[in-house]
Amino acid sequence: MVLKLDVNHEQEILEAAEQVKQNFGRLDLLINSSAMLHPSKRGETSLRDVSAQGVISTLTTNTVGPLVMAKYFAPLLQKGSGAFGQQPAVKAKHHSGIIANITAKVGSIGDNGLGGWYSYRMSKAALNMATRNLSIELGRSRPKVVCVSIHPGTVNTDLSRPYHKNVPKEKLFSPEHSVSCLMSIINSLNIDKTGKAYSWDGTELPW
Structure with a gap:
């Protein structure tokens, strides 16, 4: 089922969550990938x-939208099957669903040595804080929901196209390659890895 919604409109998010609830009753994975550079x-x-x-x-678009998505889809994720990620042997640490917020390396405060891109950097840094907050709240719930931020690398999309000339060829990823890397990370997650930011290669990013 394909649903069209604008993350800038809360009512559309609410209606989409209701449709998922009516058709499936649960959700296993939410990937918040909406973004704009400026x-x-x-x-x-x-x-x-x-x-x-x-x-x-x-x-x-980059921060409020994903947070509101989490608001309405979290109840469905708490009813999820835990099909994604790794379940520990201890049942109390099992998770029912995963939220993956697509962040960017330029949103890392600790990694920022160049400046610029005020709006985009701020939006992704704020998204990372939302991820951390969500991980705490939804990590206390039963069943638990894992929440992480993931940097997909520089992907060949309209958003990054104006800057392709500055990216080494081997570091410019196709959408398919980026998705493969992201799913590899998602399928390695468990509750002990919640509340963190990861790069496309699985390494942890500093906040």
């Missing part, structure tokens, strides 16, 4: 480029 399609290179509306629009 309304202008170019990241800010200096403070002069910053506009309030640009920041607000970017955070609405």
Whole structure:
């Protein structure tokens, strides 16, 4: 079943969750991949480029949207089968579902040595905080839901296209390769790995 929704509209998210509930009654995996670089399609290179509306629009799509998705789909994930990830031997540590928020390396505060891209960096850093908060709240629930942020690498999409010339050929991933890497990470997750950020190769990213 394919559902069309705009993550900037809460009512559409609510209606999508209701349709999933009516048709399946549960959800095993939620991947929040909605993103925009900036309304202008170019990241800010200096403070002069910053506009309030640009920041607000970017955070609405990249941060608020995934958080509201989690709000409405978490109850379905708590009814999930635990089909994704690894289940520990201890039953109390089993999880029923997984939330994977697609972040970006440039959203890492500890890794930021270049600056720029105010809106996009801020939106992904805030998304990482949402991931951490979700992991704490949904990690206390029974059944538990694993929540992580995952950096997919530089993927050959419209979002990254203006910057392809600066990316080594071997570091520019096809969507298919990126998805394969992401699913490998997702299928390795358990409750002990919740609340963290991972890069496409499985290494942990600093917040």
